[in-house]
Amino acid sequence: MSEKNERQLRIVGFLCNWCSYGGADTAGVCRFKQPPLLRIIRIPCTGRMDPLFVVKALAQGADGVLVSGCHPKDCHYAVGNFYARRRLELVKRFLPFVGLDPRRFHYTWVSASEGQRWQEVVTEFSAVIQELGPNPGIGADTPMETAGQAASAFA
Template sequence: MRDEAVSITNQNESSLRIVGFLCNWCSYGGADTAGVCRFRQPPLLRIIRIPCTGRMDPMFVVKALVQGVDGVLVSGCHPKDCHYAVGNFYARRRLELVGRFLPFIGIDPRRFRYTWVSASEGQRWQQVVTEFSALIAALGPNPGFSAHVR
């Protein structure tokens, strides 16, 4: 994992942008745990803390990708472990539809991912971010919606 993270940081990361919407209760804690444990991570991700993935509007994902963000990562509590009981079940339903919708507007669905990471899973967070950053680096910059409209 460490070699992968280093190779991504050596690439032209200043031009790539990944936005992460993280649940306040679990995934944000997992990202914090990874930072406290000093796990090496690619610097491409910009985190937006949300109260629960169940409260996230799916249009945030679409709007970010349409405007040219290179990747969007949504992460929340594991199923049946949500602070608000069922928020991540609502999120999963909505986010699955977003993933299926993206090809219809000309955006590669691989630029979007949702996952579950708990507050104690700092190493899993590192793995998720490293793998997704490597995928986005391989895909290159997102042309956004303007490249598909004529």
């Protein structure tokens, strides 16, 4: 086993209750093969997700974070995923400022009927995380004070 993968890698997934969680369930029911790295947290809507959830997950040792919700214009709460897309794009741009590789974070849209698509998303993102290896943590190249100040800008 390589030095990069000495410990089990972990991906935290924040999934919309109405679509993506159903897509993950469909993939499981259909017995689609998926990497075992993902730990799912079900949320009511990606629009209600605090962007700090991503930063905190990565700061506390997650090797990757995946956020998935309903397709645009198909949100159970009408426009939640539009809010989410705007916030999550900002998070992706923010990560390099605290010394994290933005490839450790991915967001996507998967509906409840797209079990095959869910399996593809998880497999592709897991491959990226395995290539990157364990998360070095916030501030690998940045002093912790600066990383903390940058993270508090989202609060």
